[in-house]
Amino acid sequence: MMVERTNGPSVLPAARRARNRLSGALLTALASAFGGQGCVPHAPPPMTASRYTGSALSDAEAAQIVHTSWEVLQTSDGGDDVSCDVGNLRGGPVGSVTTFTTPSGVVNVKADYDAIAARDRVVSVVDQINWCDGNETLGPVLGCSDQSGTHMVVVRDDPSAEGILWAHEYGHTRGNVHRGDPSAVMNPYVVSTARRVNSSECANYQR
Amino acid sequence: MLPTPRTVPYFAVGLASMLALACAVAAVPPPVPPLDPPPSRDTPGVVYPSDVRDFVKLIFVHGVPYDGAVRFGPAATPALLAILADPAQEAAWSNTVVTLGMIGDPNAVNPLIQFISQGDGQLGRASYNARTSAIMALGYAANRDPTSPALAYLIASTGSAFWQERVRWQSPLTQDPVAGRLALAEIGVLGLALSGQPPAADALRKVIATSQESKATAEQQRLGLVAQHALAEHAKIAAMGLASYYAPRPRARRTPAPAK
Numbered sequence: 001m002m003v004e005r006t007n008g009p010s011v012l013p014a015a016r017r018a019r020n021r022l023s024g025a026l027l028t029a030l031a032s033a034f035g036g037q038g039c040v041p042h043a044p045p046p047m048t049a050s051r052y053t054g055s056a057l058s059d060a061e062a063a064q065i066v067h068t069s070w071e072v073l074q075t076s077d078g079g080d081d082v083s084c085d086v087g088n089l090r091g092g093p094v095g096s097v098t099t100f101t102t103p104s105g106v107v108n109v110k111a112d113y114d115a116i117a118a119r120d121r122v123v124s125v126v127d128q129i130n131w132c133d134g135n136e137t138l139g140p141v142l143g144c145s146d147q148s149g150t151h152m153v154v155v156r157d158d159p160s161a162e163g164i165l166w167a168h169e170y171g172h173t174r175g176n177v178h179r180g181d182p183s184a185v186m187n188p189y190v191v192s193t194a195r196r197v198n199s200s201e202c203a204n205y206q207r
Numbered sequence: 208m209l210p211t212p213r214t215v216p217y218f219a220v221g222l223a224s225m226l227a228l229a230c231a232v233a234a235v236p237p238p239v240p241p242l243d244p245p246p247s248r249d250t251p252g253v254v255y256p257s258d259v260r261d262f263v264k265l266i267f268v269h270g271v272p273y274d275g276a277v278r279f280g281p282a283a284t285p286a287l288l289a290i291l292a293d294p295a296q297e298a299a300w301s302n303t304v305v306t307l308g309m310i311g312d313p314n315a316v317n318p319l320i321q322f323i324s325q326g327d328g329q330l331g332r333a334s335y336n337a338r339t340s341a342i343m344a345l346g347y348a349a350n351r352d353p354t355s356p357a358l359a360y361l362i363a364s365t366g367s368a369f370w371q372e373r374v375r376w377q378s379p380l381t382q383d384p385v386a387g388r389l390a391l392a393e394i395g396v397l398g399l400a401l402s403g404q405p406p407a408a409d410a411l412r413k414v415i416a417t418s419q420e421s422k423a424t425a426e427q428q429r430l431g432l433v434a435q436h437a438l439a440e441h442a443k444i445a446a447m448g449l450a451s452y453y454a455p456r457p458r459a460r461r462t463p464a465p466a467k
Contacts, residue, residue: 165268
């Protein structure tokens with residue numbers, strides 16, 4: 001095997017060695033103090049949005065829904081809820097909402113889902129989802145996502161619940177599973193009070 | 208005099224180094240919790256309302272839960288049919304028809320069939336979604352009773368003229384009547400899968416065979432693709448039953464799409 005020699009050691013191995021050698025507490029404090037400001041932290045991928053050409057979603061609506069999702073996660077609502085700042089949601093989706101014409105806006109088979117997911121958009125809005133690739137089941141649903149993946153597909157429904165719906169599906173893409181608590185974002189049904197995320201769910205959102 | 212690199216105080220160099228090191232440490236990905244095999248979407252402790260009228264008003268992210276719906280039993284049929292008859296409760300219609308189908312009360316089948324045909328002109332989205340959900344719901348009903356008219360309806364729905372004769376309303380999703388009828392035929396094919404009944408499998412094979420003929424239209428080819436998928440799901444449902452099909456189970460990890 002050929003090993004390419006570089007001009008000196010890379011900074012990451014040096015950082016790893018330093019983490020072992022130096023005071024862990026001091027570095028961790030510095031990393032957390034500067035991680036979100038003075039340098040680029042390890043962060044979830046930026047959110048972008050797409051929609052089937054016949055599905056309604058303006059740039060302003062996408063921004064509003066994502067902002068509501070961020071707000072739901074960010075606000076501490078008591079109990080086991082933590083204030084969870086998911087940085088890549090804070091500013092809304094990146095760029096304008098893009099459109100696609102194929103497949104149609106109805107997801108009926110795996111090939112439909114795969115064609116949408118291949119666009120590598122974090123959220124895609126369609127008209128109907130009757131096959132969910134994440135659950136591998138047939139039946140009409142409002143949201144479907146890759147479990148620990150990069151993609152989620154949603155249907156526009158009750159506007160008052162969309163922020164929570166998107167936060168819920170985004171949670172699945174970050175590895176979160178359902179939690180049987182009507183006040184939890186990861187509850188399998190959405191009500192206006194479903195706003196709580198616990199610390200382990202928050203860690204998944206942020207990684 | 209402006210400081211040059213030679214005159215930067217030692218403490219500044221030290222601080223910059225510490226900051227650079229801290230940034231590098233922050234950039235080292237934190238340990239990722241093990242996700243292989245991926246966790247199931249199991250929902251221990253989930254609580255559903257005890258009144259079916261409240262149940263169908265919930266916003267189910269991943270669809271009406273099978274276990275949550277069937278526990279209401281046929282006693283819930285009158286309340287559910289009353290919701291279907293009330294335009295003010297249109298937002299709950301989609302969940303209502305699915306719940307009726309999952310319960311599988313034979314008394315609900317004809318009302319469901321009538322509900323599918325109801326309406327004129329272009330439907331609103333909620334109303335249209337309720338109609339397509341009702342078509343799938345017939346599959347749930349047929350799963351419980353192979354002699355149900357629901358199964359005969361779904362088998363007949365794969366015929367080319369079926370939807371033209373049965374519905375007068377138009378889809379809000381397309382202006383093209385051919386595309387609109389194809390969409391309904393696809394839903395009927397998915398309903399056949401949910402039935403898990405042997406005659407449904409025969410009907411799906413017929414759709415597939417038609418789609419593979421040399422003179423098959425693009426619509427028939429698309430319906431054949433959906434029927435192939437439906438046949439695979441039909442086999443699972445026939446083998447394990449709907450309760451197990453919808454029971455939480457470990458999910459296959461998705462292979463990331465290739466970078467473009």
